[in-house]
Amino acid sequence: GGQELAIQQINTFYLLNKIIPLSGGSFGANLGACLWSQDDGAEGVKEDEYGLKTLDMTISHFKEFLLEFKT
Numbered sequence: 001g002g003q004e005l006a007i008q009q010i011n012t013f014y015l016l017n018k019i020i021p022l023s024g025g026s027f028g029a030n031l032g033a034c035l036w037s038q039d040d041g042a043e044g045v046k047e048d049e050y051g052l053k054t055l056d057m058t059i060s061h062f063k064e065f066l067l068e069f070k071t
Contacts, residue, residue, distance in 0.1 A: 007031040022065055024057025033058045 008031065011021040023032045028050075035051035037044035045051065 003034060004031060007034070020065075022058065022062050024054050024061055029054035029057040 011031065014021045021032070023029055033051065033055035035045045035048050035055065037048070040047070
């Protein structure tokens with residue numbers, strides 16, 4: 001535990017430095033993508049289906065942001 005507070009502090013740093021933090025949205029990726037290796041390294045991350053879903057959601061929101069930012 002504790003990763004949520006760590007990510008929140010990183011996002012606060014971004015905001016204070018005029019960087020726009022993006023997340024995957026509510027219901028699963030509130031603070032962006034988080035993957036857990038369960039101490040199995042890269043193989044453990046590949047098996048983290050929920051974590052990979054949060055990554056997909058975050059990337060999707062990033063694409064939407066880029067499209068809106070261009071206009």
